[in-house]
Amino acid sequence: xxxxxAQLQPYPFEKLRALFAGVTPNxxxxxxxxxxGEPQHATPQFIIDALAGGLKGxxxxxxxxxVPTLRQAIAKWCDRRYEIFLDPxxxxxxxxxxxxxxxxxxxxxxxPSRGYVPLIVSPNPFYQIYEGAxxxxxxxxRFLNNLPDNDFAFDYAALSAEEWARVQLFYVCSPGNPxxxxxxxxxxxxxxxxxxxxxxxxxxxxxxxxIYFDEANPPIGGLQAAKLLGRSFERLVMFSSLSxxxxxxxxxSGFVAGDAKILKKFLLYRTYHGCAMAPPVQSASVAAxxxxxxxxxxxxxxxxKFAACTPQIAEVLGTAMPDAGFYLWAKTPIPDTEFARGxxxxxxxxxxxxxxxxxxxxxxxxxxxxxxxxxxxxxxxxLEATRRIREFTQQL
Numbered sequence: 111x112x113x114x115x116a117q118l119q120p121y122p123f124e125k126l127r128a129l130f131a132g133v134t135p136n137x138x139x140x141x142x143x144x145x146x147g148e149p150q151h152a153t154p155q156f157i158i159d160a161l162a163g164g165l166k167g168x169x170x171x172x173x174x175x176x177v178p179t180l181r182q183a184i185a186k187w188c189d190r191r192y193e194i195f196l197d198p199x200x201x202x203x204x205x206x207x208x209x210x211x212x213x214x215x216x217x218x219x220x221x222p223s224r225g226y227v228p229l230i231v232s233p234n235p236f237y238q239i240y241e242g243a244x245x246x247x248x249x250x251x252r253f254l255n256n257l258p259d260n261d262f263a264f265d266y267a268a269l270s271a272e273e274w275a276r277v278q279l280f281y282v283c284s285p286g287n288p289x290x291x292x293x294x295x296x297x298x299x300x301x302x303x304x305x306x307x308x309x310x311x312x313x314x315x316x317x318x319x320x321i322y323f324d325e326a327n328p329p330i331g332g333l334q335a336a337k338l339l340g341r342s343f344e345r346l347v348m349f350s351s352l353s354x355x356x357x358x359x360x361x362x363s364g365f366v367a368g369d370a371k372i373l374k375k376f377l378l379y380r381t382y383h384g385c386a387m388a389p390p391v392q393s394a395s396v397a398a399x400x401x402x403x404x405x406x407x408x409x410x411x412x413x414x415k416f417a418a419c420t421p422q423i424a425e426v427l428g429t430a431m432p433d434a435g436f437y438l439w440a441k442t443p444i445p446d447t448e449f450a451r452g453x454x455x456x457x458x459x460x461x462x463x464x465x466x467x468x469x470x471x472x473x474x475x476x477x478x479x480x481x482x483x484x485x486x487x488x489x490x491x492x493l494e495a496t497r498r499i500r501e502f503t504q505q506l
Contacts, residue, residue, distance in 0.1 A: 112246070114245045114246050114248065115246075117245040118241075118242055118245060118246075119238070119241070121238060122238060122462060122466040122467060123145070123146065123462075125463075125466045126145060126450075126460075126462060126463070126466065129447055129450065129451055129463070130451065130454055133451060133454055133455050134455065135454050135455060135458040136455065136456055136457060136458050139457055139458035139459075139498065140458065141458045141459075141460065142458065142459050142460070142487060142491050142494060142495040142498075143460045143487070144459065144460060144461050144483050144484045144485065144486065144487060144492075144495055145460040145461055145462040145482075145484065146462075146484060146486075147287065147354075147436065147437065147484050147486065148359055148484075148486060149353065149354055149357045149359055149436075149486055150357075150486045150487055150488070151357045151408055151411055151486075152357065153356070153357050153358050154356065154357070154398075154401075154404040156397055156401070156404075157356060157358060157361075157394050157397055157398050157404075158394075160393050160394040160396070160397035160398075161361070161390050161391065161393065161394035162390075163393060164389055164390035164391075164392065164393025164394060165390050167388075167389025167390055167392070167393065168388070168389060168390065170389060171386075172386040172387055172388060172389050172392065173386060174377060174380050174381045174385070174386045175203065175204075175377060176203070176204035176386075176387055176392055177389075177392055178198065179396050180204050180387075180392045180395055180396050180399075181198035181199070181202045181203075181204065182198050183395070183396045183399040183400050184196075184198070184202050184204070184365050184367070184399055185197075185198045185202055186399075186400070187399045187400075188202075188333070188367065190402075191319075191328070191331075192331050192333060192334035192337075193334070193337070194333050194334055194337050196333075196367055197370070200370040200373065200374070201343070201367055201368060201369075201370050201373060202365055202366075202367045202373075203365060203366045203367070203373050203376060203377055203380070204363070204364075204365050204387050204392065204395070205349075205364050205365060205366055205380075205385070205387070206362040206363065206364075206385055206387055206391075207351055207353060207359075207362040207363060207364050208315060208317045208349040208350065208351040208353075208364040209239055210362070210385065211349055211364065211366050212237075212239050212240065212243060212281070212313065212315060212349055213239050213242060213243045213246075214243075214376075214379065214380065214383060214385070215243070215279075215313055215347070215349075215366070215376060216230060216243035216244060216246070216247040216249065216279055216313075217243070217246065217247050217379065218372075218375055218376045218379040219278065219279055219311050219372065219375075219376075220247040220248060220249050220278055220279060221278060222247075222248045222249075226276050227248075227249065227250055227276065228247075228248070228249040228250070228276060228277075228278040228279075229249060229250055229251075229252050229273060229276045229277045229278065230243070230244035230247070230249045230250070230251050230252070230277070230278065230279045230280070230281065231251075231252050231253075231254060231269070231277055231279070231280040231281065231310075232244070232251055232252070232253050232254070232281045233253070233254060233256050233264065233281070233282065233283055233286065234253035234254055234255050234256060234468050234469055234471055234476055234477075235256065235288055235289070235464060235467035235468035235476055235477040235480075236253065236281070236283070236287075236467065236468070236469075237283060237287050237315065238467070240281040241469075243281075244279075249278065249279070251469075252269060252273065252277070253468075253469050253471050254266065254268055254269070254471075255268065255471055255472070255474060255476045256286070256289055256291065256476060257474075257476050258441075261291070262286065262289045262291035263291075263297070264297075264301075266300070266304065268471070268472065274304070274307075274308045275308060277308055277310040278310050278311065279310060279311050279312075279313060280301070280304075280305070280310050280311070280312050280313065281313050281315060282301065282312060282313070282314050282315065282332070283314075283315040283316075283318075284314065284315075284316060284319075284329060284330075284331075284332070285316075285318040285319065285321070285322070285329055285432070285433055285434035285435040286318075286435070287315075287318065287435065287437065288437045288439050288462075288464065288467055288477075288480075288482040289432065289437075289439050290432020290433050290434055290435040290437055290439065291432070291433055292322075292329040292330070292433035292434050293330065293335075294330070295330060295335055295338060295339070298330070298332065298335035298336075298339070299335075299339055302335075302336070302339065302341060302346075305345050305346075309345070310345070311345045311346075311347065311369075311372065312332065312345060312346050312347070313347055313349065314331070314332035314333075314346065314347065314348040314349065315349050316329075316331055316332065316348050316349060316350050317349065317350060317351040317353065317354055317364070318354055318434060318435040318436070319331060319350065319355075319434075320354065320355040320405055320408075320409070321354055321355075321408075321409065321412055321434055321435050321436050322409065322433075322434035322435075323409075323412075323413050323416065323431065323434070325406075325409075329433070329434050331348060332346055332348045332368075333346065333348050333367065333368055343368045343369045343370075344369055345369060345372070346368045346369055347366055347367070347368035347369055347372055347373070347376075348366070348367050348368055349364065349365075349366055350364055350365055350366075350367070351363070351364035352364060352395060352398050352399070354436070355398075355405055355408070356398040356404060356405065356408070357408060358394070358398065361391050361394060361395070362387075362391070363387065363391050363392075363394070363395045363398075411489070412436055412485065414489060415485045415489050415492045416431060416438075416485060418489065418492070418493060418496075419438070419485060419492050419493065419495075419496045420438060422496050422497075422500060423438060423440060423483070423496055423499060423500070425500070426499070426500050426503040426504060427440040427441055427442060427443075427481075427499070427503060428440060428441030429441065429483075436484060436485050436486055437482050437483065437484055437485070438482075438483040438485065439464070439480055439482060440480060440481050440482075440483055441479055441480055442479055442480065442481055443503065443506055444506060445465075445478070445479065446463040446464050446465050446477070446478060446479055446480055446481050447463045447465065449461075449463070449481060450462070450463045450481060452502065452506075453498070453499065453502050456502055457498035457499070457501065457502050458498075459495045459498050459499060459502075461481045461482065461483050461499075462481065462482040462484075463477075463480075463481060463482075464476075464477030464478065464479065464480030464481055464482055465477045465478040465479075465480075467482065483495075483499075
């Protein structure tokens with residue numbers, strides 16, 4: 111067996127099942143699950159219709175690069191959203207959701223033949239795919255703490271010059287999971303300067319980019335930042351997804367865009383990987399990327415939930431409105447695992463302990479003492495969960 115498999119930690123939801131073993135939720139309450147970042151708003155009917163209308167495509171093998179109409183729809187969306195022009199032939203590659211692409215990307219770009227063990231840098235706390243991608247590519251992960259005292263900014267000084275020289279890939283997530291932090295143009299400038307100095311590739315995970323609260327100030331994207339700073343897309347690739355934007359997590363549809371030279375090699379890898387997007391999904395994806403009305407409605411629903419729930423939770427837990435995304439990152443008065451277990455037992459609300467999303471670095475697990483609350487359920491359910499969280503916390 112591949113020895114790197116032994117380095118993988120259990121996924122956060124496996125840890126959650128183990129944590130909850132032996133707990134009997136209070137039967138007086140219906141379960142409200144706010145632990146997983148799975149959109150629960152209704153999938154727009156026109157996307158369902160487009161998916162059904164594309165079923166005749168099942169008679170054909172799909173190409174790994176996707177149909178031209180899909181790449182063109184993505185290019186037009188990037189132009190509308192970020193005011194960047196991408197070549198649909200060389201700078202865009204449809205993928206089966208950002209998760210799959212974020213993992214396989216490391217297998218493409220990591221070069222173990224340079225006489226040292228490569229490093230992959232990740233935020234901490236983080237999306238665990240980054241860590242798994244590092245180990246399975248033969249690299250070592252390095253985690254940079256994102257702490258509230260530093261406004262969740264990267265602690266670049268935590269790596270030595272020798273370590274920076276070994277970095278080949280840097281995962282960045284903006285808006286961040288779980289903190290909701292959005293990188294500013296100045297943040298991107300610093301990261302680009304480090305990439306120029308040490309030659310590493312930046313993988314920008316932007317799957318939450320369309321969940322934000324101020325219509326006049328959408329989160330800046332990595333490629334957009336490069337354009338604003340007068341840069342090319344060299345060593346820069348963004349990952350985007352329809353899952354959160356269009357409430358279609360089951361479709362597994364997204365795209366990768368950026369450095370054409372890198373995408374050419376990634377396409378080669380994916381051709382052998384056998385991960386072409388199914389034709390009906392491509393048809394539905396074209397329809398989704400071409401429409402913004404349903405995305406505006408989606409944001410309105412999240413905006414309403416955050417406006418209603420955040421102040422109430424903030425009265426009992428240390429939290430505030432995130433920059434973007436659909437998570438509240440809330441500080442707990444007792445250990446996060448105890449809080450999550452007690453909340454399930456007494457009030458049948460499921461949240462994710464923050465310590466499951468972090469790793470100890472310099473004596474600190476930046477997720478410890480926090481819970482991640484995914485406001486993905488209906489407004490009524492989120493309000494009811496908020497009431498229970500308040501009651502549970504006040505009894506501690």
